[in-house]
Amino acid sequence: MEIISPTEFAKEKIQAVQDFSLLAGRSVSNLFRTPRYLADTIQQADLIGFGSLPIVAGAGFSIGAALALNSANTLQRFGSLSLLGQLVSLGMVRELGPVLTGLMVSGRNASGIASELGSMTVTEQIDAMRALGTDPVKKLVTPRVVSTVIMLFFLTILADLCGLTGGAAFSTLVFGIDWHQYWSTSWQILVFQDVFMGLVKPVLFGFIIASVGCYYGLTAHGGTQGVGRATTQSVVVSSLLIIVVDLFATRLLMTLFAYH
Amino acid sequence: MTAPPIAVAEPIPDTQRSPGPALVFENVAIAFEGRTVLDGVSFQLPRGETKAIFGVTGSGKSTILKLALGLIKPDAGRIWVLGSEVTAMTEEELFDLRRRIGMVFQESALFDSLTVRENVAFRLLEEGDVTEEEVEKPVHEVLSFVELEHTIDLFPSELSGGMRRRVAIARAIITHPEVLLYDSPTGGLDPVTSTTIIELIVKQRDVSKTSALMVTHRLQDAFMMATHYFDTKTGALKELPPGERGEVPMSFLILRDGKIIFDGDLHELAACTDPYIREYIS
Numbered sequence: 001m002e003i004i005s006p007t008e009f010a011k012e013k014i015q016a017v018q019d020f021s022l023l024a025g026r027s028v029s030n031l032f033r034t035p036r037y038l039a040d041t042i043q044q045a046d047l048i049g050f051g052s053l054p055i056v057a058g059a060g061f062s063i064g065a066a067l068a069l070n071s072a073n074t075l076q077r078f079g080s081l082s083l084l085g086q087l088v089s090l091g092m093v094r095e096l097g098p099v100l101t102g103l104m105v106s107g108r109n110a111s112g113i114a115s116e117l118g119s120m121t122v123t124e125q126i127d128a129m130r131a132l133g134t135d136p137v138k139k140l141v142t143p144r145v146v147s148t149v150i151m152l153f154f155l156t157i158l159a160d161l162c163g164l165t166g167g168a169a170f171s172t173l174v175f176g177i178d179w180h181q182y183w184s185t186s187w188q189i190l191v192f193q194d195v196f197m198g199l200v201k202p203v204l205f206g207f208i209i210a211s212v213g214c215y216y217g218l219t220a221h222g223g224t225q226g227v228g229r230a231t232t233q234s235v236v237v238s239s240l241l242i243i244v245v246d247l248f249a250t251r252l253l254m255t256l257f258a259y260h
Numbered sequence: 261m262t263a264p265p266i267a268v269a270e271p272i273p274d275t276q277r278s279p280g281p282a283l284v285f286e287n288v289a290i291a292f293e294g295r296t297v298l299d300g301v302s303f304q305l306p307r308g309e310t311k312a313i314f315g316v317t318g319s320g321k322s323t324i325l326k327l328a329l330g331l332i333k334p335d336a337g338r339i340w341v342l343g344s345e346v347t348a349m350t351e352e353e354l355f356d357l358r359r360r361i362g363m364v365f366q367e368s369a370l371f372d373s374l375t376v377r378e379n380v381a382f383r384l385l386e387e388g389d390v391t392e393e394e395v396e397k398p399v400h401e402v403l404s405f406v407e408l409e410h411t412i413d414l415f416p417s418e419l420s421g422g423m424r425r426r427v428a429i430a431r432a433i434i435t436h437p438e439v440l441l442y443d444s445p446t447g448g449l450d451p452v453t454s455t456t457i458i459e460l461i462v463k464q465r466d467v468s469k470t471s472a473l474m475v476t477h478r479l480q481d482a483f484m485m486a487t488h489y490f491d492t493k494t495g496a497l498k499e500l501p502p503g504e505r506g507e508v509p510m511s512f513l514i515l516r517d518g519k520i521i522f523d524g525d526l527h528e529l530a531a532c533t534d535p536y537i538r539e540y541i542s
Binding site: 035119120123124127128129130135139 | 329351352358359363367369370382383388
């Protein structure tokens with residue numbers, strides 16, 4: 001393995017951050033320029049959104065049920081089992097729904113985007129597109145970013161709902177909590193700030209998933225091995241960024257809404 | 261020599277073309293990872309001429325094409341294409357210029373998720389305001405030019421290597437570009453298929469009078485281009501009489517160690533006494 005100096009390593013990383021920032025910036029600024037590739041955006045929304053429905057619904061239901069099971073044990077000790085719906089509701093809407101959906105979609109779509117664009121890069125299809133007078137960022141990146149942001153928003157709502165349903169199913173079947181009581185307490189505990197926090201995060205995560213996937217795809221080099229490397233890196237980096245950004249976003253939004 | 265009359269696809273009239281040489285390189289230098297690939301390269305491509313670029317592997321032949329298209333920027337020097345200084349243009353400005361240039365990539369670089377029809381029509385559809393029905397006619401015309409009309413609904417993976425190159429040529433010429441760049445169009449192909457590709461390139465040169473840069477390893481291809489012309493009456497390539505050989509708009513450029521060691525026509529190449537060039541062309 002080639003050993004590179006720390007200075008070179010730092011330069012490479014700074015260059016990568018700069019390139020990523022430029023790509024991310026251009027993907028957004030292209031929204032205000034023509035052509036807008038609506039058909040490509042709809043196609044990507046179908047691939048990313050509809051394609052992710054089963055995994056997001058299944059994972060949401062399971063995590064909601066698991067949250068109910070884990071929390072019930074603690075709540076029972078204090079005789080507060082009736083609060084189970086509130087706990088599942090807050091946990092899913094504010095935190096688990098967005099993060100879980102982000103991670104699931106990251107595993108499925110950041111890798112898909114990176115491998116697709118990576119294959120196009122190493123076979124000179126991206127160069128061919130530029131040579132044909134088409135901007136690959138406009139044609140390939142912006143539609144993926146827009147569709148991932150929009151679809152992740154709706155997928156998160158679905159995951160929240162499935163999580164609450166999972167929690168409801170286990171609360172009523174295992175712990176004998178009244179179905180109506182569960183849903184009414186789940187609903188009543190939520191305030192605007194909770195819902196806002198839970199729906200701002202998927203917008204950030206969607207942007208991370210698509211832009212990271214596109215960046216690694218467009219910078220892939222070294223043949224099929226390079227495509228594989230880009231795919232792995234896109235999933236690792238986007239997942240890590242989702243978790244880190246979630247932490248900062250939570251802190252920022254809590255400060256903003258004066259949460260305690 | 262029979263004057264080439266009708267173009268399959270109508271070329272741009274001379275009056276609408278920008279004046280001056282099609283392409284100018286002035287002291288262009290570029291290095292990759294500390295290794296100098298081109299070092300002070302200067303040459304011109306006159307209008308309507310095809311220039312074949314030779315050199316050993318890694319001598320910077322394909323780099324010249326990518327520089328001409330503005331896909332990469334040189335470390336030093338200036339490049340003009342169709343009167344516009346490529347080296348001073350932004351990526352956004354380059355997209356407009358690239359619409360006047362056609363490029364055939366070494367491995368064809370066809371979009372593998374699109375059919376032949378969609379690949380060939382890509383540029384027209386991207387230019388907007390045209391429906392898929394409106395592009396049918398030019399797509400059929402250009403596919404008929406490369407004799408591949410029957411492949412219109414196939415995907416690139418269903419085509420042979422030679423067919424893919426021909427589709428790539430069709431994709432490059434559909435908008436009647438003023439300059440064509442061929443990157444090893446016959447590389448890795450059998451002699452029969454290579455001859456078919458060269459016939460198409462000569463046909464494009466003589467029918468549409470397009471200026472072209474052609475990177476190649478195969479000397480026989482370039483010699484064939486310098487000694488043959490496309491006869492529109494018979495629709496086939498014809499050999500020029502011995503006295504007229506080299507009279508077609510064709511020149512040669514040889515690279516060595518990042519520098520140009522030869523730039524001239526067939527007569528000058530034949531008369532060249534440089535031992536390296538003699539050995540190269542022997």
